Amino acid sequence: MEAGDRGHVVVEVHGILVTVDIDGDPVRCSPAPALDLYPVVGDRVTVSPPVLAGDPPVVTQVLARRGALTRLRGDSTRRSRDGASEHVLAANIDLAVIVAAVSRPPFHPRFIDRYMVLAQRGGIDVALCINKCDLGTELPDLEVYRDLGLPxxxxxxxxxxxxxxxxxxxxxxxxxxxxHSGVGKSSLVNALFADEMAQTGDVGGKRGQGRHTTSRSALFRIDADTAVVDTPGIRSLSLAGIARDELIDLFPDLAPFTDSCRFRDCSHDHEPGCGVIAAVEAGKAAPARYEIYLRLLTEDR
Ligand SMILES: Nc1nc2c(ncn2[C@@H]2O[C@H](COP(=O)(O)OP(=O)(O)OP(=O)(O)O)[C@@H](O)[C@H]2O)c(=O)[nH]1
Ligand SMILES: [Mg+2]
Ligand SMILES: [Zn+2]
Known part of the structure; x- marks a missing residue:
C-alpha cells in the first residue's frame, strides 16, 4: 500500500475504525494502538497490511496536520459531547464554507459571527454560502460580511x-x-456531484429546524485536488475558552485600533480614550462589526 509522500486521506471515522481512501476505494482500517494522534477526517495517514489475514489494514502514522478545524468545550452536536476541551473536527482544511439558508431554518447572522471568530482563531479562511435561494425569501443583509472581503x-x-x-x-x-442542521449542507454535496452521496433529511417542525440528519463528518472527493467535508449540523457554537481580552484580536478589522487605547487592559466597551470606540466614531471601523464585538464580549460564551 504505497502512500507516496502525501499519504492516504481519511474520509470517515467511526468508533474504532477509520475509512481511508486508498487509490479511490474506501477501505476500513484500524488505527495502530501506539498512534500519538487519533486520525480525524482529512488526515493524511500511512497504512500497512494487517498482521493477521482477515483483519483490517492498520493506520501506522498520522502525517503532520495543517489547518486543523477544532471546536471548543461546550459546543453541542448530537454526537460530539465527549467532554474534551478542544476537539479536532477535521484536518488539512483550506476553507470553511459557512452554509446558511435564506429561510427554513431561519437565517442566523449570529452563527456566522461566532464562526468567524473561531475560524480566525484557528487561522482558517471562511466563505459564506447562502442556500435555498429558490424559496423566494428576501436575502438577508450581508453587507457587513461583504465589506470584510468574505467570499x-x-x-x-x-x-x-x-x-x-x-x-x-x-x-x-x-x-x-x-x-446549522437543515440548511442544506448534504444537499449541496449531492448537488455538486452527479450522484447522491450524502444522506439528506426533511426540515420539520413549526420552527423549520433541521433534524440532524448527518451524524458524522465525511469527506467527499470532487476531483484530484478538491474535496468537501460534510459535517453534522451545529446546534450551538460555543466561544467558551476564548478569554475576554483575547476577543478583540479575533476581529482583525478592529484589533489595530487598540494600539491607541489609553488603558492597557481596555475592554473596548466603555473606557475613556478607547482607540476602537474612537475609530468607530470617526468612521474608520464598521459600527456593525463593533456591535458584534460588544455582543460577543458581554454574552455568555
Ligand atoms: N427549497 C430548498 N430546499 C432545500 C435546498 N437544499 C436543501 N433543501 C432541503 O432542506 C432539507 C435539509 O437538507 P440537508 O441537506 O439534509 O441539510 P443539512 O444541512 O445537511 O442538515 P444536517 O445533516 O442535519 O446538518 C432537505 O429537506 C432538503 O431537501 C434548497 O436549495 N432549496
Ligand atoms: Mg447533512
Ligand atoms: Zn479600547
Missing amino acids: IVKVSAKDGTGLDDLRALIAGRTVVFTG
Whole structure:
C-alpha cells in the first residue's frame, strides 16, 4: 500500500475504525494502538497490511496536520459531547464554507459571527454560502460580511442556481461545509456531484429546524485536488475558552485600533480614550462589526 509522500486521506471515522481512501476505494482500517494522534477526517495517514489475514489494514502514522478545524468545550452536536476541551473536527482544511439558508431554518447572522471568530482563531479562511435561494425569501443583509472581503455565494441545491460559483469557490481546495442542521449542507454535496452521496433529511417542525440528519463528518472527493467535508449540523457554537481580552484580536478589522487605547487592559466597551470606540466614531471601523464585538464580549460564551 504505497502512500507516496502525501499519504492516504481519511474520509470517515467511526468508533474504532477509520475509512481511508486508498487509490479511490474506501477501505476500513484500524488505527495502530501506539498512534500519538487519533486520525480525524482529512488526515493524511500511512497504512500497512494487517498482521493477521482477515483483519483490517492498520493506520501506522498520522502525517503532520495543517489547518486543523477544532471546536471548543461546550459546543453541542448530537454526537460530539465527549467532554474534551478542544476537539479536532477535521484536518488539512483550506476553507470553511459557512452554509446558511435564506429561510427554513431561519437565517442566523449570529452563527456566522461566532464562526468567524473561531475560524480566525484557528487561522482558517471562511466563505459564506447562502442556500435555498429558490424559496423566494428576501436575502438577508450581508453587507457587513461583504465589506470584510468574505467570499459570498448564493445558491440553491434544489434548482442549481449558483452551483458554478460554489464550484469555483472550492476548486483546488479541501473545504468543510458547516452550519446549522437543515440548511442544506448534504444537499449541496449531492448537488455538486452527479450522484447522491450524502444522506439528506426533511426540515420539520413549526420552527423549520433541521433534524440532524448527518451524524458524522465525511469527506467527499470532487476531483484530484478538491474535496468537501460534510459535517453534522451545529446546534450551538460555543466561544467558551476564548478569554475576554483575547476577543478583540479575533476581529482583525478592529484589533489595530487598540494600539491607541489609553488603558492597557481596555475592554473596548466603555473606557475613556478607547482607540476602537474612537475609530468607530470617526468612521474608520464598521459600527456593525463593533456591535458584534460588544455582543460577543458581554454574552455568555
Ligand atoms: N427549497 C430548498 N430546499 C432545500 C435546498 N437544499 C436543501 N433543501 C432541503 O432542506 C432539507 C435539509 O437538507 P440537508 O441537506 O439534509 O441539510 P443539512 O444541512 O445537511 O442538515 P444536517 O445533516 O442535519 O446538518 C432537505 O429537506 C432538503 O431537501 C434548497 O436549495 N432549496
Ligand atoms: Mg447533512
Ligand atoms: Zn479600547
